[in-house]
Amino acid sequence: MASIPVHAEATGAQVGQAVKKQPVSDAVSLPAPRFLPPDVEQDRFDEFAKRVLALVGQDNLEIISADTPLVNNDMGKTAYKYDAYRSADNECLLVGCGVVHPRHVPDVRAILALCNEFNVPLWPVSAGRNLAYGGSAPRVPGSLVMRLGTHMNRILEVDTEHYTCVVEPGVTYQDMHDYLAKHDLLDKVRQDTPEISWGSMIGNALDRGGGSTPYGDHWGAHCGMEVLLANGDLVRTGMGAMSSVEGREEAKKGVAPWDQTPNGCFSLFPYGFGPINDGLFTQGNVGVVTKMGFYLMPNFAGITPFMVTYPRDDDIEEAMRIAAKLRLNHIIQHACSMRYITLDAGFYGPRSDYTTSDRDQILTSDELDAMCARLNLGRWNFTGCVYGPPKMREMALEHVKAEMLRLPGSRFFTLEDRTERPSVLHARAPNMEGLCNMDQQRWIKQWMPNGAHLLFTPVSRVDGKTALQQFRLAKKLFAEHQMEFMGHLVVFHRDMHTVSCMVYDSTDAAMRDRAWKLGRRVVQEWQARGWGEMRQHIGLHDQVAASYDFNGHALLRFNETVKAALDPKGIIAPGKSGIWPRQYAKEKWLMGKEFIPAFPGVEPGLLGGGAGANGKVNGKNGDDGKNGDGAK
Template sequence: MANEESIRAFVQAVSGELGSEAISTGEEVLTRYGEHTLPGPDLRPAAVAFPDSTQAVQKLVLAANRYRVPLYPISTGQNIGLGSRSSVRAGQVVVDLGRRMSRVIEVNEALAYCVVEPGVTFQAMYDELVKRKSKLMISATAGPPQGSLLGNALDKGGGSGAYADHFGTLCGMEVVLGSGDVIRTGDGSLESASHLNWHVSKYSFGPYLEGLFTQSNYGIVTRAGMWVMPRPPHIESFFFTFPDDTDLHQIVDLIRPLKLSNFVPTQIRATNDLYLIAADCVHPEYGQSGGKKQITDEARRALQKRYGLGSWTVSGAFYGASRQAVQPQLDRVIAHFTRSGKGRFIALEEANEIAPLRISMNSYEGVPGEGELKMLRWRPGGGTIWFLPRTPMIGSVANEFHLASRGICRDHGLEYMVSNVCGPRFARGVHTLVYNRGDAEETARADACYRALALEFAGKGVFVGRAPTAYQGFHQGQRMSAFVEACAAIKRALDPNGIIAPGKYGID
C-alpha cells in the first residue's frame, strides 16, 4: 500500500496531466467505490481515476510507476458477488474505465464482430445493434445489463445462446502493460497501418498472449474485439422440469449428447428450483429461523408447487428460419427429455406466465435483463458470494457434487442455489450464496460455506473457474507452487514495479 504522500503526489500529477475530471478523492466517491457484497469489511480505495483513452491509461500507469501507487482497473464494477467496484486490497487506486471509455469502436456486419472499450455494457451493445438496425445479436448474461461486455469476457464469464463462451469470443486486444508499454495482440502486433485479421483470427504468428490478460493483473485491456452472432429469424426457447433432486444425474446425461453433436446450438442450463424461484420471491422462513437454517424441504416443495416447477428445470433454445422449421428438432428434444417419464415439457405459453422462465426467454433472445438478479434479495442484508466451479458432463459426477454441495449448504444454514450451464464437456456450476451481510454470525457461516465448498470440490479434483476478489488469494494457494511462481515471474516481467492490481487472482 502506498503512503499518503505518494498518493497525494500521484493525484496531483494525474490531475495535472489528464485534468481534474480524471481523478477523484471525494469522500462520497471513495466510500462508494469501496463497497462490495462479500464477507469482510469494505475496501476503501485511495482515489478513483477516470481515464478517457488508451493514452490516458498509459499516462496513469506511468505516473503510478513513478510514485509506486497500485492501480486497480475495473470496467463497470457491476460484478456483484465477485467484488463489485472495490479493489482487491484497500488503499489501491481504482481505475474506472467504464465512465469515460464506453465507445463501440466498430461493428463489422459482414464478419460479425464488434470492437469495444471496457465501458460498453451489455445494454449499451444491445442498444447499439438496435440503433444500427444490425443483423447481429449479443449473447446476454444473467448478470446486470449494465455489466461490461469486455470485463465479463476478461473474467471468463459466460452468457446465453450459441456464443455463450464470452472468453472464447475475445479476439484481438489493445493492452497497457504494467510497465506502461502498449501492445496489440495477435495480428494487431504487425507493424502496419492496417490489421485486417486482428479481430477475426486467433491464429496469428507466435505465442497466443490474450489468455495472459484474463483473470490476471499483467496489463489493462483498453479495447478488444468480440465475436457476435447473426440474429436468427426465429428463436425457440424450450423448458423441461424434473421433480426430484437426484434427477440431475439423468439430466446431465441427457444434455451431453445434445451438446457434443451441437444438436442444440445454445448452452443448456439445468437450474435448480430455488435459483429460479428466488428471482420472484423471498425466503419464506427467514423470519422464523432468523436465517440460521436452510429452508425446509416442505417450504421448498410448496414453492415448487406455486411456480409449477420441479427440483430442476432445463432450458435451451433452437434457432431457425421459423417456428415450423425448428419444430422437428423441438419434437425430438421433447421425446428425448420426456422418455424416462420424469421430465415434463413446459410449453412456451405456460413458460411465458412463469416469471423466472420469462427471464430465460429474454436472455435467449439476446435481450439483457436484470430479472435473475432479483434473487439477491432472497435473504436480507445484501450479502452475495458466487462460487463458480466447473464439473465434467457426466451425470453421476454432477450428481455427486450436487449432493455434497447441498449438504454443505445445509450444514452452514444456507440455501443451495445453482444453475449448471452445460456445454459439451463441462458445466459451469453457478452457485449463489445469498446471506445477510448485516449479521456477523451469518456472514461467518457464508464465508465458511464458501471455503468448505471450495475444499470439497478441490478434494475431488475440481478447481474454480472464476472467484470473488476476497477468495482469490485462497484459491491461488490451492495451486502447485511452480504454477504460482510462473505467474509471479510473468508479473515481474510485464509489471516490474507491481503497479497493476497486486493481489488480484492471487498474483503479486
C-alpha cells in the same frame, strides 16, 4: 460498416488527444485516504495525488477518505469504490485510496508512469460491476482504482458483413444492444449477453464470464486486443500486431499508435504469427486492456425456448446425462441450465412467501414440495432452446422431448405454456435470443432484504454421477453454515459448471460471515475432489490459486515469473488471481491462510494464520473503526 461514439456527451477528450495538465485551483485540498498505499507515507501520497489531479482534473479523481460512506448494496456511483456486497469485510476491508477516471489512452499511460514513479499499486476496472466477485474493490487496500469505463466508452467499429465489433472498456452489453437497435440492425445482428446487461463487454470477457447463446463463451468470442503494458508500451495482439496500410501512413504523419487504424483482420482472425499472448491478460495483472474485438452473432432464423421440470432431487443424475448428450451432439447449441427450485422460487417471490421459519433454518422437504406445487415447477428445472428455421426446430424439439421426458414425472413447457408473469422461462428467453434483459437477477433482491450473493463455480466432467455428488455435497455444506442452497448446473461444452449461489443479507454481519466461511469451505472441498474454481471473488483468489497445485504450483510460479518480467515494480493489480509481485511478502498479504496448505514462496510455518493485509490506514478503517490494520 458503422462506427459511432457511445454516450459522446459524457466522453472526455477523444482517444489520441495529447495529455495536458488540467487547471487545478490552488484552493483544492485533497483529503487523506482511508488507506494509504503500502509503504507510501502521507506526504509522498499527497504529491502523487496532486500529480494525478493535475493530469485528469478535479472531476476525474476522488480520494476515498475515512469519511467516504461505504454503503451496503449501493449499485450507484459509490459501487465503483469497493465491493458493494461487503462480502469480505469480516476478514479484510478491501478499499482503495481513491478512484481515477482516465479520459483516453494517454491518460492511462501517464497514470501508469506515475504509479511506477511513486510505487502506488493500480487496480484497473472497466465498468466496475463484477457482482459476487468483489465489484471494484482492489485486492491490496490503498491501491488506486482506475475506472476505464467512465470516459473510454466508444463503439469503434461494427462490421455487419463479418459480424464483428471493436469496443473500449466502457461499452456495456446494453450499449451494444442499443447501438444495434438504433441502427435497425437487430433483425440481422445479435450479441451474447450475461444475465445482467449493465456490465462491460471487455470486463466480463477478461474475467471469463458467460451467457446463454452459442456465443456464450465471452472470452472465446474475443478477437484481437490492444493492451498497455506497465512500462507504457502499447501492444496489439493477433493480426493487430501487423500495421494496416492506413496505419503505416498515419504513423509517418505522427499519429499515436493507439489512434492508428488497426489491421483489417484485427477482429476477424485471433492468432496472427508466433505465440498467442492474449491469455496473459484474462484474469491477469500484467497489462491494461484499452480495446478489444469481439465476434457478434448472426440473428438466427428462429428460436423456441423450452423448459423441462423434474420432480425429485435425485433426478439430476439421469437428467444431466441426457442434457450432456444433447449438448455434445449440438441438438442443444448453447450453454444450458438445470436450475434448483430455490433459485427459481426466489425469482417469483421472497423466502417469506414459502415459509415462516427463520432464515438461518433450512427449508424442509415438505416446504420444497409445496414450493414446487405452488409454482408449477419441479425440484429441478431445465431451461434451453433450439435455433433455426421452423422445420429444423420442430425436428430438434421432437428429439429433445424423446430424450428429456424419459424420467417419470418430467414435464415439458414452451413460452405459451407458461402464462404466469413474471416467468423464469420468459425472463431467460431474451438472453437465449441474444437480447439484453435485466430481469433474471430479481432472485437476489427478492429472496431476502438487502440481498447480496457469492457465486462458486467448480469445473468438472459433465456426467450425472458427478452432478448428483456435487449437489449433495453443496446441500450439506450450505446446511452446516445455515445457508439455503440455491444454484444451477450449466452444461457448457464437454464440461459442467455447478454454480452455487450464497444469498445473504449484506447488512447482517453474522450472516455475511457465515456466507464467507462457507465459500472458503466450498473451495476447500471442491479442491479435494479435483474440481477447480474458474472465477472467484478477489478475497478468495489466493486460496483458489493455491488449489491449482500440480507440480508444486508450477503454473502459479510461471505466472509470477511473467509478472516480474512485464511489471517489474508490481504496480498492476498485485494479488489478482493469487499472482503477487516479488516486492510483496506473501505471508503478510495472503487471505485465508488457514485454508491454504502450501503457496509458492511462503514457508509452511507461516501459513495457517488469519487474514493477510497490511495496508497502512489514516483514521478509521472499518465502518466501526475497529479494523485498523486492514484485517481482523
